[in-house]
Amino acid sequence: xxxxxxxxxxxxxxxxxxxxxxRVLGQDGEPNEAYEIGYKPTEGELAKAYRWMVVGRTLDKYxxxxxxxGKVRSTYGPHEGHEAADAGTALALRPEDWxxxxxRNLTLVIARGVPLEVIWAKFFAKSxxxxxxxxxxxxxxxxxxxxxxxxxxPIGHQYVYAAGFAYALRYMKRDEVVAAYIGDGGTSTxxxxxxxNFAGVYKVPAAFFIYNNQYAISxxxxxxxxxxxxxxxxxxxxxxxxxxxxxxxxxxxxxxKWAVEKARRGEPALVEYVMYRFGPHTTADDPLTRYxxxxxxxxxxRWDPLARLERFLIRSGxxxxxxxxxxxxxxxREVKEAAKAAEAMPxxxxxxxxxxxxxxxxxxxxxxLGEL
Amino acid sequence: xIANMAKAINMALHEEMARDERxxxxxxxxxxxxxxxxxxxxxxxxxxxxxxxxxxxxxxxxLGFALxxxxxxxxxxxxxxxxxxxxxxxxELLNHxxxxxxxSGGEYKAPLVVRAPVGSGVKSGLYHSQSxxxxxxxxxxxxxxxxxxxxxxxxxxxxxxxxxxPVVFLEPKILYRSPREEIPDGxxxxxxxxxRVAREGDDVTVVAYGAMVHRALEAAExxxxxxxVVDLLTLNPMDVDAVLKSVSKTGRLVVxxxxxxxxGLGAEVxxxxxxxxxxxxxxxxxxxxxxxVPQSPVAHDxxxxxxxxxxxxxxxKVMAY
Ligand SMILES: Cc1ncc(C[n+]2csc(CCOP(=O)(O)OP(=O)(O)O)c2C)c(N)n1
Numbered sequence: 043x044x045x046x047x048x049x050x051x052x053x054x055x056x057x058x059x060x061x062x063x064x065r066v067l068g069q070d071g072e073p074n075e076a077y078e079i080g081y082k083p084t085e086g087e088l089a090k091a092y093r094w095m096v097v098g099r100t101l102d103k104y105x106x107x108x109x110x111x112g113k114v115r116s117t118y119g120p121h122e123g124h125e126a127a128d129a130g131t132a133l134a135l136r137p138e139d140w141x142x143x144x145x146r147n148l149t150l151v152i153a154r155g156v157p158l159e160v161i162w163a164k165f166f167a168k169s170x171x172x173x174x175x176x177x178x179x180x181x182x183x184x185x186x187x188x189x190x191x192x193x194x195x196p197i198g199h200q201y202v203y204a205a206g207f208a209y210a211l212r213y214m215k216r217d218e219v220v221a222a223y224i225g226d227g228g229t230s231t232x233x234x235x236x237x238x239n240f241a242g243v244y245k246v247p248a249a250f251f252i253y254n255n256q257y258a259i260s261x262x263x264x265x266x267x268x269x270x271x272x273x274x275x276x277x278x279x280x281x282x283x284x285x286x287x288x289x290x291x292x293x294x295x296x297x298x299k300w301a302v303e304k305a306r307r308g309e310p311a312l313v314e315y316v317m318y319r320f321g322p323h324t325t326a327d328d329p330l331t332r333y334x335x336x337x338x339x340x341x342x343x344r345w346d347p348l349a350r351l352e353r354f355l356i357r358s359g360x361x362x363x364x365x366x367x368x369x370x371x372x373x374x375r376e377v378k379e380a381a382k383a384a385e386a387m388p389x390x391x392x393x394x395x396x397x398x399x400x401x402x403x404x405x406x407x408x409x410x411l412g413e414l
Numbered sequence: 415x416i417a418n419m420a421k422a423i424n425m426a427l428h429e430e431m432a433r434d435e436r437x438x439x440x441x442x443x444x445x446x447x448x449x450x451x452x453x454x455x456x457x458x459x460x461x462x463x464x465x466x467x468x469x470x471x472x473x474x475x476x477l478g479f480a481l482x483x484x485x486x487x488x489x490x491x492x493x494x495x496x497x498x499x500x501x502x503x504x505x506e507l508l509n510h511x512x513x514x515x516x517x518s519g520g521e522y523k524a525p526l527v528v529r530a531p532v533g534s535g536v537k538s539g540l541y542h543s544q545s546x547x548x549x550x551x552x553x554x555x556x557x558x559x560x561x562x563x564x565x566x567x568x569x570x571x572x573x574x575x576x577x578x579x580p581v582v583f584l585e586p587k588i589l590y591r592s593p594r595e596e597i598p599d600g601x602x603x604x605x606x607x608x609x610r611v612a613r614e615g616d617d618v619t620v621v622a623y624g625a626m627v628h629r630a631l632e633a634a635e636x637x638x639x640x641x642x643v644v645d646l647l648t649l650n651p652m653d654v655d656a657v658l659k660s661v662s663k664t665g666r667l668v669v670x671x672x673x674x675x676x677x678g679l680g681a682e683v684x685x686x687x688x689x690x691x692x693x694x695x696x697x698x699x700x701x702x703x704x705x706x707v708p709q710s711p712v713a714h715d716x717x718x719x720x721x722x723x724x725x726x727x728x729x730x731k732v733m734a735y
Contacts, residue, residue: 116537116712167713175713178539195541196499197471230470232502258471260447266470326450333446395714399707406676410705414717 058277060270061285063316066292069344071353073292080296083133085360091133091153091291092355093369095125095348098149100373101158104381105165105179109325113385115167116178120321121148123289124253126347127315129153130294131251134302135221140211142191142204144223144253145180146319154188158377162384174398175390191220198233200224201250205237205310208246212308219305220248221298227258229275230266241310242279249301250312253288255319260333273314281310288315289347292354318342417597420453420590422564423529426571427454427491429601431461434489437575440467441476441493450495451531451590473503477528481511484526489575497530497584498541511580512555524580527571531587532560533625533672534710534718543710543718545624545673550582551650551682557581558650559606562627564595566647569604577606586624586672593628609653611660615642618729619660619667621683623649626670626720633725639733649679657683658691665696666732672719675703697735700728 066076083091102121109118124146132153135141143150151161163170165179173183183192191207193200204222211218228234229252241248252272256263269275276283282304286297294315301311320339322329330336355361361369392414396407417425431437439457441449445468448455458466469476473494480490494500500507507528514524534543550558557579561567567585574581612627617639622630623646634641644660646652661667667687669680680701687699702720704710710718 116539174711176540176708176711178542178712181539181541195539196502198502227471230472230475232472232474258442259450260443260445261468261471265468332448390713392714392717395711395717396705396707404706407705407707410675 058269058274061273061283064284064286064293064297065290066287066296067290067350067354069350071350071357073354077292081299083292083295087133088355088360091129091295092351093373094129094132094149094153095291095351096369096373097158097377098125098128098152099348100370100377101152101161102148104377106321106325108165108381114165114179115175117324117326118165118179119146119324120319121146123255123318123320123342123347125149126291126351127251127253127288127294127317130291131221131298133295134298135219138189138218139302140189140191140207140218140220142200142207142220142222143182143193144200144225144228145182145193145195146225146253147223148180150223151182151185151188151190154190156185156188158380159383162381163387166384167390168384168387169390170384170387171390174394197228198224198231201233201237202240204248204250205241205244205246208241208248208305209244212247217306218247219302221251221302222248223251223253225258226252226254226256226263226266226272227261229272238276238279238281238312242281245308246310247305247308248310249298249305250310251298251301252312252314253317254314255317257319257323257334259323259327260329271314273312276312281312283312283314285314285316287345288317289345289350291347291351318345415597415599416594417564418591418594419561419564419567419585420451422568422597423453423571423585424455425597426568426575427457428460430572430575431457431465436487436489437491438465438467438483438488439491439493440469440480442469442471442495444468444493449493451587453529453585453590454493473499473501474506477503477506477511480526480528481506481514481524484524485514485522489525491527491529491575494528494530496542497532497546498544500530500546507556507582508553512553514555516555523578525578527574527581527583529583529585531590532584533586533588534704534715535588535625535672537712537715539712540708540710543715545671545709547584547649548673548678548682551679555580556650557606557648558584559648560584560586560624561647562586562589562612562624562645563593565597566604566610568597569602570606570647573603573606576603581606584624588625604647607648607651607653609644609646609648609656611642611656612645613641613643615640615664617641617664617666618732619644619657619664620670620725620729621646621657621667622670623647623679624672626672629720629722630670630725632722633729636722636726637729639729641729652682652686654686654690657686661687661691662694665694667695667699668702668725668728668732669699670702670720670725670728673704674706674709675701676706678703697732700732702728
């Protein structure tokens with residue numbers, strides 16, 4: 043048989059370039075030359091972001107503790123390691139902008155201005171919970187006042203409606219942007235692909251963030267995709283993508299500002315934040331016995347977002363060691379006081395169980411309430 | 415051995431994979447993690463990554479992939495982590511898996527099993543608590559099974575895997591760890607399509623399935639009347655004869671199910687009895703179910719599913735008629 047050359051010449055083939063990971067802060071908090079690239083946050087902004095992060099980590103710690111004591115209702119999903127990505131992307135937004143969160147965005151929720159007492163009320167399913175005790179701890183259902191779009195547990199949907207919401211904002215001639223969040227596991231969902239596709243086609247004012255924290259429950263990111271960097275996915279939808287260190291506040295602020303302001307001009311963008319989830323997936327998970335070893339966790343610990351930012355702040359003279367101590371102590375006090383206030387709230391009344399199913403309460407539900 | 419339902423299902427998977435090389439397991443976290451409820455524990459170590467497949471996070475992908483495998487001759491057992499997440503795969507399940515045999519004039523078939531935890535009662539909120547069995551029952555082409563004890567869970571799953579139809583196998587998550595019961599050592603199957611009389615009685619029939627069987631049994635113990643409890647086990651095709659036989663004997667019917675009341679499976683049971691045995695009824699049928707609200711708010715989880723007290727009240731009501 044004649045030998046055939048099956049090769050198709052290069053010019054007919056697509057090429058994918060895997061981006062490098064944009065990083066500013068070293069482990070010791072010293073900035074590299076990338077410090078000069080893009081947006082430079084002011085001292086005030088840095089201080090604000092740092093505070094959010096400290097409060098975020100402290101709240102996370104107590105949420106786990108109170109969960110163990112049986113006070114936090116339903117499962118809780120730890121957030122440690124995600125603080126810089128949340129604070130940095132929040133800093134890139136204007137107060138009038140919107141966020142379509144992923145469930146693990148605790149610092150983001152704090153940064154949007156949700157009072158700690160309200161968050162605790164939600165964790166305890168008390169009457170101060172805007173969701174009226176209906177959702178899991180970290181599903182943000184009814185936080186509209188803080189411009190947080192409503193999410194449920196099924197992963198991926200937030201990307202699609204972030205795109206639709208952004209389309210509507212532009213239609214109504216509003217200068218607002220939507221920031222949408224998803225995990226690495228979420229990039230396998232139909233919602234992720236539909237969201238980016240629609241955003242690219244309609245050029246909506248939305249910035250898309252992927253939190254690549256290496257795992258979706260037990261599954262490493264290599265089980266979600268065969269590409270090296272998730273940011274390359276942007277190319278397939280005709281939008282631009284960037285990869286950055288998600289545990290480096292400066293890298294996050296610079297890339298998030300790029301994406302958000304680009305979105306405001308009608309050019310949706312995608313940023314992959316490379317990071318790590320230090321804790322288990324949820325309080326019902328035990329990673330160390332099943333799917334990852336302690337050495338790996340310790341390796342990533344060296345990139346801890348709080349320690350690096352703290353070193354940078356001290357190094358640049360914005361804070362002293364004692365300022366830092368005070369901020370941690372204040373956070374601890376605030377978090378505990380807010381928990382106490384929330385615990386004292388009444389439970390969500392049973393009558394609430396039948397409300398909000400429709401704009402009215404149907405007869406069958408009124409009857410059911412009477413039967414109880 | 416004495417086992418709980420999670421272990422019993424795990425045993426069925428081990429045994430069927432060992433028995434038949436065509437059986438493969440796929441889903442999110444089913445491999446090294448052993449499933450979030452540890453139902454697939456040990457399979458990965460024993461049968462390897464080619465047969466125990468950790469998939470990307472995409473339910474449509476899982477179900478469509480399984481369909482392709484089944485068409486080609488494998489016997490996939492797909493796990494959906496919680497049934498609440500099946501909807502992004504609904505097109506695959508309801509439009510394609512269910513209709514394959516019919517639309518191909520019997521040329522193709524989809525012998526696969528879709529396992530998923532269902533039900534309320536574990537304070538898991540709106541997206542980890544649903545019971546959508548009525549939707550699957552309403553879809554011709556799907557066999558729908560819901561076990562109630564470790565023994566029948568194991569036997570029914572083995573039958574489902576050996577069968578030639580797509581089976582939606584719904585596991586009440588509240589039953590995973592308890593009760594426990596004796597499981598025989600040797601191989602056995604429990605026939606699909608057959609209900610069981612879980613308790614004999616003469617005055618009232620309570621039809622239930624899944625976790626509600628245990629509450630119905632408890633209510634029966636407490637009731638002043640003599641209560642018969644019929645456990646459906648297979649929801650589609652339903653064992654209508656078993657229901658009619660019991661109702662013909664007792665003349666009274668209560669249906670208990672952990673799902674929104676309206677257009678739930680209880681409506682089907684009541685309608686069948688109304689069509690075929692109305693003359694045997696001494697009292698109107700009573701349904702005990704969840705309210706028509708999204709199942710099941712964290713704060714009010716406890717008041718969602720039928721409780722023993724509510725079933726007892728229904729029994730008293732039909733007795734007093
Ligand atoms: C559609 C859907 N399928 C399955 C689940 C169950 N589940 C909850 S979280 C999770 C892993 C998500 O991982 P990732 O998107 O990487 O986010 P991370 O938990 O790492 O923040 C899975 C499979 C779900 N919530 N939604």
